[in-house]
Amino acid sequence: MDIPDSRRRGLLFGAALSPFAAPALVSAAQASDDPQDPPTDQIDLTHAYPFYGPGPQAGIATPPQRHIVYMTFDLTSTDPRDLQILLARWSASIAQMMKGEPISKVDPGRPNAGALDTGEALDLAPASLSVTVGLGPGVFDDRLGLQAFRPKALRPLKRLPGDALLPEISGGDLSLQACADDPQVAYHAVRVLARLAKSTGTAATRWAIMGFGRASAGVGQSTPRNLLGFRDGTRNIVTEQDRAKFVWSDNPGWGAGGSYQVVRKIRMFIESWDTDRVDDQNEVFGRFKVSGAPLTGTHEFDTPDFKAQGPHGPVIPANAHMRLAAHEHHNGLKILRRGYNYTDGINSLGMLDAGLLFLSYQNDPHAFETLQTRLGASDALNEYISHIASGVFFVPPAPPEGSYIGAHMFA
Numbered sequence: 053m054d055i056p057d058s059r060r061r062g063l064l065f066g067a068a069l070s071p072f073a074a075p076a077l078v079s080a081a082q083a084s085d086d087p088q089d090p091p092t093d094q095i096d097l098t099h100a101y102p103f104y105g106p107g108p109q110a111g112i113a114t115p116p117q118r119h120i121v122y123m124t125f126d127l128t129s130t131d132p133r134d135l136q137i138l139l140a141r142w143s144a145s146i147a148q149m150m151k152g153e154p155i156s157k158v159d160p161g162r163p164n165a166g167a168l169d170t171g172e173a174l175d176l177a178p179a180s181l182s183v184t185v186g187l188g189p190g191v192f193d194d195r196l197g198l199q200a201f202r203p204k205a206l207r208p209l210k211r212l213p214g215d216a217l218l219p220e221i222s223g224g225d226l227s228l229q230a231c232a233d234d235p236q237v238a239y240h241a242v243r244v245l246a247r248l249a250k251s252t253g254t255a256a257t258r259w260a261i262m263g264f265g266r267a268s269a270g271v272g273q274s275t276p277r278n279l280l281g282f283r284d285g286t287r288n289i290v291t292e293q294d295r296a297k298f299v300w301s302d303n304p305g306w307g308a309g310g311s312y313q314v315v316r317k318i319r320m321f322i323e324s325w326d327t328d329r330v331d332d333q334n335e336v337f338g339r340f341k342v343s344g345a346p347l348t349g350t351h352e353f354d355t356p357d358f359k360a361q362g363p364h365g366p367v368i369p370a371n372a373h374m375r376l377a378a379h380e381h382h383n384g385l386k387i388l389r390r391g392y393n394y395t396d397g398i399n400s401l402g403m404l405d406a407g408l409l410f411l412s413y414q415n416d417p418h419a420f421e422t423l424q425t426r427l428g429a430s431d432a433l434n435e436y437i438s439h440i441a442s443g444v445f446f447v448p449p450a451p452p453e454g455s456y457i458g459a460h461m462f463a
Contacts, residue, residue: 111184115270124224186445213428263392283344306460317441338372
């Protein structure tokens with residue numbers, strides 16, 4: 053098949069940027085007809101998602117891109133009009149950036165004027181950018197007078213077993229999740245939007261994190277690996293039927309079709325993990341490290357047999373991560389995972405400071421609490437991880453063209 057020059061440049065540029073792209077392209081050329089073979093991913097940096105339209109915001113059901121910049125904000129104004137202006141400006145700016153356009157003049161006619169767009173994404177393609185805006189519980193407390201618009205399930209998460217949360221990197225009144233196949237495009241989007249928040253005096257940055265090498269799969273994507281080397285998210289939600297049942301909220305009025313976003317920064321004790329035997333690592337997850345298959349199966353997507361017994365007890369141990377997270381053990385409950393690996397370099401002890409930026413979407417934060425309550429109490433993986441940051445936000449539906457996120461709150 054002939055590839056247009058612009059598309060060919062995008063594919064080649066993507067291959068140069070991502071350490072995962074080259075193997076993916078090679079694999080695509082060598083794809084077999086075996087239905088057990090995972091699908092291969094390709095990067096098209098010219099692709100753009102729409103911001104406006106009916107339905108949810110981009111960045112939830114959107115196939116996960118390769119990079120993420122996530123940031124939360126504290127409100128610094130108690131005037132609801134300030135929030136209204138900020139959400140309107142954010143919406144207009146996001147719509148332009150998702151098309152690969154700067155938000156305004158980068159080279160103003162007045163040489164001594166400041167440009168609105170910081171410029172580092174000029175000449176870069178849209179790279180499938182999506183920016184997803186979330187509203188935290190603080191937006192609906194008594195500061196702004198918006199209590200009547202509080203989504204019915206929005207509240208701070210309860211304290212969960214094993215939490216070791218650091219307050220300075222938890223919470224927030226607003227959240228931005230920028231995902232793209234070019235990290236500079238994602239960073240540019242959040243940087244520009246943070247400048248707008250500060251310039252309007254409406255909100256100040258609280259905490260931020262950059263992630264890479266997505267750790268959850270979407271429709272048509274192969275299952276990626278987390279920094280512990282295991283395929284992560286094999287049983288993730290991939291059908292619209294499941295999204296309708298488990299992801300989209302039934303809030304009346306303006307919030308219908310939105311979703312609740314939970315974010316967790318999960319530190320991994322990588323050096324300890326790397327000293328563990330592979331057979332023990334397999335039992336911690338309940339899967340084989342190389343194939344991703346459950347310990348009772350051969351292929352990654354084989355249905356796990358939780359009743360299977362071995363000479364020393366259940367083949368998939370009682371405290372294995374996949375058993376405790378399985379929907380079979382939570383009355384069918386599922387959440388949509390959208391995770392990314394992260395690294396903060398080296399900590400003060402000279403250890404690798406890295407882990408998982410866990411993002412999930414569900415129609416009620418109670419779903420995450422239910423799963424994490426069991427995992428936090430009994431998961432064999434807890435020896436190697438620690439939840440250090442947390443937040444919860446309501447993600448309203450996408451606005452129609454000419455409107456903005458949350459407009460109904462100010463009508």
